[in-house]
Amino acid sequence: MAEKITLLEAKLQNTENEVVELRSLTGGKPQVAFSATLRDNSTGNIGPFTINTPLKYKKIFANTGNSYNPATGIFTATVRGTYFFRFSMFNNVSPTPNSVVSLMKNGERLTSVWDTAGSDANDMGSNAVVIALDVGDNVYVELQANRMVYDNHMNYNTFSGFLLFTV
Template structure:
């Protein structure tokens, strides 16, 4: 890059010769008149070609650096939906969301309902919970990290027929940590194929 600047400077400052006009001899001339140095044109052409070559070379280097940087940054993001009603369940249950909307990095496993961190970092997770049981509302869920409860949603009574809740958390995960949602014993959630119940997450940045 420094070499490019030096060549450009050399081209600019050697591109011609300037002569100051003496106003006493030529009253109409008040500015310097610059005349190109014809002998230097061949040198300047070579400098231009060299500048063009260096610029093209640096552009290729920047592109390669950009591609290598993008390849080095892990990409993990997913959204999955339940698509059907679940419960009442007899025991605390990991919810399996079988409908994959996106799963970049394949961190989410629809067979288990569990997201597994492929790289240590800060992650964002969000889930929704829905029921339409009115006064019989009986839905309680939590977002779990390994076996630890992070955040929860609760709806066990109400006068309306439709209730929805959502919660989210930013979690620091080590490689191999698991994140999932839990529906508690004797609770239930409702879905009719409109994907009211979803589970999402993505990597904010690696650590």
């Protein structure tokens, strides 16, 4: 038992040293930023789903602070502060545009982008917000039920966010 305690104490000391080193690199200020796109290598529509569904942005450009989870598509605040989020949507065109996506905070819609009718080719839109988040708040882009978006190697659909300042 004493040996285990000694090992745990050594691990704790190493962790504390790493925290001190990381704080010196960042000036003691938390760094949170991410940017991702929907597809790694594939092409085509995503959706439709029978219910509103968080989009999973799988190709990660940056994920400083590891607050964005590509397995769920959800950003979880690890720092209380004011954040900036931006998302873009590229619609599908077959047979007619049918795309609606919304930026969500804890299950509540903040803003949306849509293209649901028309005889033109693909359209694209984006939207952004600055919002206050508490630790544990979730932000994600939700594809509305029975809607689709299209993506390919051009990375049209993106989701990005970063901490502006702590509060």
